[in-house]
Amino acid sequence: MNEEQRKQQTKVMEETSSADKKSVKEKDYSQYFQTTFVPPDLKQAKKRGKEDISVHYDFDIPEDMKGIGKGKKFLIRTYGCQMNEHDSENMAGILLSMGFESTTLTEDADVILLNTCAIRENAENKVFGEIGNLKPMKRDNPGLIVGVCGCMSQEESVVNKILQKHQHVDLIFGTHNIHRLPELLKNAIFNKEMVVEVWSKEGDIIENMPRARKGKFQGWVNIMYGCDKFCTYCIVPYTRGKERSRRPEDIIEEVRHLARNGYKEITLLGQNVNAYGKDLEDMDYGLGDLMDEIRKIDIPRVRFTTSHPRDFDDHLIEVLAKGGNLVEHIHLPVQSGNSDVLKLMARKYTRDHYVTLAKKIKKAIPHASFTTDIIVGFPNETEEQFQDTLSLMEEMDYDSAYTYIYSPREGTPAAKMVDNVPMEVKKDRLQRLNALVNEMSARKNKAYEGTVVEVLVEGESKKNPDVLMGRTRTNRLVNFRGPKSAIGELIHVKITEAKTWSLNGEVTEIVEVK
Ligand code: 5AD
Ligand code: SF4
DSSP states (O other): OOHHHHHHHHHHHHHHHTSOHHHHHHSOHHHHHHHHSOOOOHHHHHSOOOOOOOEEOOOOOOGGGTTTTTTOEEEEEEOSSHHHHHHHHHHHHHHHHTTOEEOSOGGGOSEEEEEEOOSSHHHHHHHHHHHHHHHHHHHHOTTOEEEEEEGGGGOHHHHHHHHHHOTTOOEEEOSSOGGGHHHHHHHHHHHOSOEEEOOSSOOOEEOOOOOOOSOSSEEEEEOEEOOOOOOTTOOHHHHSOSOEEOOHHHHHHHHHHHHHTTOOEEEEEOTTGGGTTTTOTTOOOOHHHHHHHHTTSSOSEEEEEOOOGGGOOHHHHHHHTTOTTBOSEEEOOOBOSOHHHHHHTTOOOOHHHHHHHHHHHHHHSTTOEEEEEEEEOOTTOOHHHHHHHHHHHHHHTOSEEEEEEOOOOTTSGGGGSOOOOOHHHHHHHHHHHHHHHHHHHHHHHHTTTTOEEEEEEEEEOSSOTTSEEEEOTTOOEEEEEOOGGGTTOEEEEEEEEEOSSOEEEEEEEOOOOO
């Protein structure tokens, strides 16, 4: 963003923050958006230009905001995907730099931020439930700052609803202006007015925001922002903006830094990581090239998510086949096994194309576990088309799958389709699909019995603190008894029993696997 744009945004924010809550209530909201802040506009989001994105390395907390949080505590509640978890780590970093301390207790918090997810309606309902729950707390403690950020804030309808029904919210900001948190929070604290700043257009890449990583040995590394695929059911290209890749040297430096600090596993993140590099105009560089560099860094495990079959190229397959720290787990969302449905979803591949690609990957990386995402009940999906999804599951012999009922998202092309599939039918399809997924997962797990696997010990099992849990390179969950000192270490575990969704085992040696 240039200086002029920044001034414009600051002006917008100031106008917004000085707006009187009462007058907001009485006004026509559409007019309010036009005059006081850039509205989340789905049509505009689709008209993406080729404007240059600048990278900034000069983020700093203004001097007068560094002590604002002294003696105060914050809590960030994160919903949705890993990208939100990643963003919450940036927000936590910013808040710590402003003098706040973190807390896990709602009643102790002076600032509560809800980092929201818009992918399906039930995700949004959960957040609205939580916003409602915070109302009595805000009444008892008027000094409490309640903020809503993340993907839902990028939706005009959500912002409208908060303005109309949840006046106890103090701050709304989106996914593109997290770096503005210090100024926004300062306004929310001192003006006691609802501060709303949502950028409908993505901004520049801000490289050096402070970061409070949650994991001490597992870390997220974002490699790109946004998505340009516009699958017809998906809200992400609107809430996260256009595809923007981080510079390879910045990513590699971040990975090296994590390696130096003893991290054992990193996950490269992006909404569509396979499109990495396409927007880097000064270089011909893709995900394969990046992974080939990261492969040489001394960090035991490297994962990546999420892939789109369209951009999964031969060079990447070649690099992944080299193994080493590039773990053998491929998550390749297919969404449907029927080519007509895939066309309506605008996935831009057919079932045959997907199968050919997946087989090529399986051949190159024979021991890879393979997982996918499936949506059932897309508008007008027939029983026959659903059967194609079931048959694809068998044909691909997946290790596991994340399965969802289609949820219409306002403003997306699919939401405008007339849908003749009743909800009971969709639920029934989900159940039948899940039964098959369970059976496949159990079958795959059975094959692990008696084998010795490398496990990164993540912590105590949620169900039983005497038991430890960790994951294999193929992302299988393993439970076993062992010393707490093994947490954060790579160890060898012999699998004694396979369950549907996890493996039980016993430690054979607590020696670091190299
Ligand atoms: N309804 C249901 N599932 C969806 N997904 C994305 N959008 C929707 C929607 N509108 C699923 C896709 C995607 C995963 C992250 O969420 O399967 O791969
Ligand atoms: Fe959504 Fe993924 Fe499709 Fe992008 S590629 S539009 S994030 S489903």
